[in-house]
Amino acid sequence: MADLTLRQVKKSYGNLTILHGIDLDIESGEFIVFVGPSGCGKSTLLRTIAGLEEITSGTLQIAGEVVNDVPPSKRGIAMVFQSYALYPHMTVYDNMAFSMKIGKENKAEIDKRVKQAAEILQLTKYLDRLPRAMSGGQRQRVAIGRAIVRNPKVFLFDEPLSNLDAALRVATRIEIAKLKESMPDTTMIYVTHDQVEAMTLADRIVVLKDGHIEQVGTPMDLYKKPGNLFVAQFIGSPAMNILPATVEKAGASTVITHVGGNKVTVPIATPASAKGATVSFGVRPEDLFIATGKDYLFEGTVDYVEQLGEVQLVYIDIGRADQPLTTKLPGNAEVKRGSVLKLAANAEDLHIFGADGRSFLHQEAAAKAA
Amino acid sequence: MAVASGKSFISRFGVHLAVLFFVVLWTIPTLGILVSSLRDKDQIIASGWWNSFSSSSQTEAGRLPDASAQAEKDGKFVIEGNLFEEGGPARQISAFGLRAAAPTQYEAGAVADLKDGVTLQINKDGSFVMASPKAFEGERGQRVYFAASAPPKFTTDNYRTVLFSEGIGRSFLNSLTVTIPATVIPILIAAFAAYALAWMRFPGRALLIAVIIGLLVVPLQMSLIPLLKLYNGVGVFFGVPVKTYLGIWLAHTGFGLPFAIYLLRSYIAGLPREIMESARIDGASDFEIFVKIVLPLSFPVLASFAIFQFLWVWNDLLVAMVFLGTEADQIVLTAKLNALLGSRGGDWEILTTSAFVTIIVPLIVFFSLQRYFVRGLLAGSVKGG
Structure with missing residues (x-):
C-alpha cells in the first residue's frame, strides 16, 4: 500500500534533458500506465521511480517518504523487465528466492513464499528448471513471480509483453489484469507503447511526449475528451x-x-x-x-x-x-x-x-x- | 553450425576437407615426437619414426668364438655357431664384412676368403662356418661386421631416464609452481577490475580503461629490465632474495593483466544490463552481484583467459630466464630443454622425450577447457539468448 508523488521530477544526461519536470500523483492501489511514442521518456520515468536512474532535480515520494536517495532495494518496489532479466545460471526456484536469500531471511519463510508465488503463476512444476529450458511466456511468469515474492508496495512493469507473440500477449495481459485484481492494495505502474494494453489494463493512463506529461486520465476520458491534438491522435x-x-x-x-x-x-x-x-x-x-x-x-x-x-x-x-x-x-x-x-x-x-x-x-x- | 548448413554440400565438403588437412598437418609433428620418444635409441638413429612400425636394418659388429671352440672335421679345422642368441627375436642378416670400412662386403650365404686358405660363410639366419686347413690360434676370435634386420622396439626407458636422471621431472614441478599461481592471480585481480570498469560509475573510469588498453601494446622486452631492477630494489628493502618464485608470479601477473582486463571487461560489459539492475532491485550489493551473478556467467571467458595465460606462462622462456635462477630447484622446463639442447644435442631420445613431457600439460589444459570457448552460458536469460 503506497501512494506515489512526483514533484517537478527532472532527469538530464549532461545537456540532454529527458524529463522536464514531471508532476504526478498516484494513489495507493491504482493501476497506472505510462504510454507514449519511442523516446518520450516513459521508461526513464519508470527507472527513476525504481531508483535505477538518479533524479536530477525534484522529489519523489513513496508512501509519504522522500526516496530520492534511497537505493532501489529499500524502496519497496519490484520490477519486471522487458527482457525478463532472469539469472540464467539459476533454477526458477533460485531466481525467485534470490532477493530473500540476499536479505538473509530464514529458509522456511523463503520456501513458503516461493511456493506460494509459484502456485499463483502455475509454475510449481517448473521450479527445478533453468530459464533456458522454458518458453517466453513461462520466463515472463517467472519474472513476475520474482517480483511477487518480494511482496512489494509498488509493482513496476517495463514493457513486459513486447517480447511475446501476439496470442501469448493477449493471454498474459489477462493474467496481469487478474493478478492486479488479486492484489487490490498494490500499486502497479506499467510502461507500454501499445495503446491496447494501456486501454485494457489501466485505471488511469499517463500520456507522455518528449519528457512532458500530455494528459492524465481514465482510458475513456482520454478517448472521449482528449486534451490536445497529440493525445487525440x-x-x-x-x-x-x-x-x-x-x-x-x-x-x-x-x-x-x-x-x-x-x-x-x-x-x-x-x-x-x-x-x-x-x-x-x-x-x-x-x-x-x-x-x-x-x-x-x-x-x-x-x-x-x-x-x-x-x-x-x-x-x-x-x-x-x-x-x-x-x-x-x-x-x-x-x-x-x-x-x-x-x-x-x-x-x-x-x-x-x-x-x-x-x-x-x-x-x-x-x-x-x- | 547455422552458417555451414546454409551452404551447398560441395562447399561444406570442401570446408571439412580443408579442416581435416590442417588437423593432420598440425598433428603429425606431435605424433612424430611421441613415437620417437618411445623408440629405442639405436633405432632412432637408424631410421625415421615413420618406419618405426616395420623392421629396420642395422649394422652391427660381433666377434666369433676364439680358438678353443674349434673342432677338427675332414682334415679341416672348423668353428661353427650362430651370431644371434638362441630364443631371441627373429632377425635376418642381409650382408656381412670383415673390416669396419666395408661392413657389408659380402652377401649373406657367400663365402668370404680370409688369408691363408681360411674361409668364412655367414648365412641369413646368423649361422656361420669358419674353416681353415691349419689349427686356429690365439685368444681372440675373428672380428665380423654384419647388417641385420631388427624388429620394432618400443620402450618407456627414455621417460624414466629423462624424468629421474636428467632433471626434467624436477623442472616439470618448477614449471607448475610458476604457472599455476601466475594463472590464478591475474584472473582474480582482472575479474574484479573488469567488473568495476564495466559496471561501476566512478570519475576517471574512461581514462583508466584507455591506459589499460595502451598497456597492451607495451613490448615485454622493453619493460623487462626496469621491472627487474624495481623488483630487486624493493626486494633489498624487504630483505628478499633476488630470484624467487614470488618475483616471477608478480612479473607474469603484470604482463598478463592488461590483456586479462581487456578481455574480461569486454565480455562482462556485454552481459545484459537488466540482469544487474534486477539484482540491484533484489537488494544485491556490487560485491554480491559480482560473486553471485557476474562470476558464474563469466565462466567461459575466465576459462579462455586461463588457457591463454597458462599456455603463455608455461611456454615462456624469456621472463623465466630473467626472474628465476638456473639451479635445479628453480629451472623451468623451457630453460631446461634449452640447456639439454646444448649438452645432449645428439641424443634424440632424450630431446624428443623431454619435448613431449613439455607439451603434455598444455595439451591436457587445452582439451579439458576448450569446450568453454564455444559454449554460451547465457542461453535463456534474455530473448534470443
Whole structure:
C-alpha cells in the first residue's frame, strides 16, 4: 500500500534533458500506465521511480517518504523487465528466492513464499528448471513471480509483453489484469507503447511526449475528451481525422466552417475572442457514418478501401491533397472505389482544438477552475 | 553450425576437407615426437619414426668364438655357431664384412676368403662356418661386421631416464609452481577490475580503461629490465632474495593483466544490463552481484583467459630466464630443454622425450577447457539468448 508523488521530477544526461519536470500523483492501489511514442521518456520515468536512474532535480515520494536517495532495494518496489532479466545460471526456484536469500531471511519463510508465488503463476512444476529450458511466456511468469515474492508496495512493469507473440500477449495481459485484481492494495505502474494494453489494463493512463506529461486520465476520458491534438491522435486507431477550420460563431456552442466547406455546430464552448480564429477540427474514423438525411459533414469520392472483415477502413478524398479522410465503416456496408459518399457524425463526437493544439473543452474547464 | 548448413554440400565438403588437412598437418609433428620418444635409441638413429612400425636394418659388429671352440672335421679345422642368441627375436642378416670400412662386403650365404686358405660363410639366419686347413690360434676370435634386420622396439626407458636422471621431472614441478599461481592471480585481480570498469560509475573510469588498453601494446622486452631492477630494489628493502618464485608470479601477473582486463571487461560489459539492475532491485550489493551473478556467467571467458595465460606462462622462456635462477630447484622446463639442447644435442631420445613431457600439460589444459570457448552460458536469460 503506497501512494506515489512526483514533484517537478527532472532527469538530464549532461545537456540532454529527458524529463522536464514531471508532476504526478498516484494513489495507493491504482493501476497506472505510462504510454507514449519511442523516446518520450516513459521508461526513464519508470527507472527513476525504481531508483535505477538518479533524479536530477525534484522529489519523489513513496508512501509519504522522500526516496530520492534511497537505493532501489529499500524502496519497496519490484520490477519486471522487458527482457525478463532472469539469472540464467539459476533454477526458477533460485531466481525467485534470490532477493530473500540476499536479505538473509530464514529458509522456511523463503520456501513458503516461493511456493506460494509459484502456485499463483502455475509454475510449481517448473521450479527445478533453468530459464533456458522454458518458453517466453513461462520466463515472463517467472519474472513476475520474482517480483511477487518480494511482496512489494509498488509493482513496476517495463514493457513486459513486447517480447511475446501476439496470442501469448493477449493471454498474459489477462493474467496481469487478474493478478492486479488479486492484489487490490498494490500499486502497479506499467510502461507500454501499445495503446491496447494501456486501454485494457489501466485505471488511469499517463500520456507522455518528449519528457512532458500530455494528459492524465481514465482510458475513456482520454478517448472521449482528449486534451490536445497529440493525445487525440495517439489514442485510437486509426488516428483521429484533423482538419483546419474557422470559427464562425463563438459562445456556449461553436459554429465552425471546415475544409469541406460545411458549417457545423459543435457543442463545445469557446471564448468570444476565438471568433474568426483558425482552429483544428477533429472527428474519429469510427464516429463517422454514412449520412442518410440532408445533413452531412463531408462529401467525397472513395479513394481506397481496406476490408478487415468486421469493419472496413475507407479513405475518402475530400479535396485535401495526400490527406484523405479516414473512416471506419461496418464491414457489410457496400462501398465502391470511386463512388461518392456523404458522411455525418453525432455532434457530441466532434472535437475542436485551438491554434496551440489544446482542446477547447479543457480550456473551458481550466478557465472555470481558475 | 547455422552458417555451414546454409551452404551447398560441395562447399561444406570442401570446408571439412580443408579442416581435416590442417588437423593432420598440425598433428603429425606431435605424433612424430611421441613415437620417437618411445623408440629405442639405436633405432632412432637408424631410421625415421615413420618406419618405426616395420623392421629396420642395422649394422652391427660381433666377434666369433676364439680358438678353443674349434673342432677338427675332414682334415679341416672348423668353428661353427650362430651370431644371434638362441630364443631371441627373429632377425635376418642381409650382408656381412670383415673390416669396419666395408661392413657389408659380402652377401649373406657367400663365402668370404680370409688369408691363408681360411674361409668364412655367414648365412641369413646368423649361422656361420669358419674353416681353415691349419689349427686356429690365439685368444681372440675373428672380428665380423654384419647388417641385420631388427624388429620394432618400443620402450618407456627414455621417460624414466629423462624424468629421474636428467632433471626434467624436477623442472616439470618448477614449471607448475610458476604457472599455476601466475594463472590464478591475474584472473582474480582482472575479474574484479573488469567488473568495476564495466559496471561501476566512478570519475576517471574512461581514462583508466584507455591506459589499460595502451598497456597492451607495451613490448615485454622493453619493460623487462626496469621491472627487474624495481623488483630487486624493493626486494633489498624487504630483505628478499633476488630470484624467487614470488618475483616471477608478480612479473607474469603484470604482463598478463592488461590483456586479462581487456578481455574480461569486454565480455562482462556485454552481459545484459537488466540482469544487474534486477539484482540491484533484489537488494544485491556490487560485491554480491559480482560473486553471485557476474562470476558464474563469466565462466567461459575466465576459462579462455586461463588457457591463454597458462599456455603463455608455461611456454615462456624469456621472463623465466630473467626472474628465476638456473639451479635445479628453480629451472623451468623451457630453460631446461634449452640447456639439454646444448649438452645432449645428439641424443634424440632424450630431446624428443623431454619435448613431449613439455607439451603434455598444455595439451591436457587445452582439451579439458576448450569446450568453454564455444559454449554460451547465457542461453535463456534474455530473448534470443
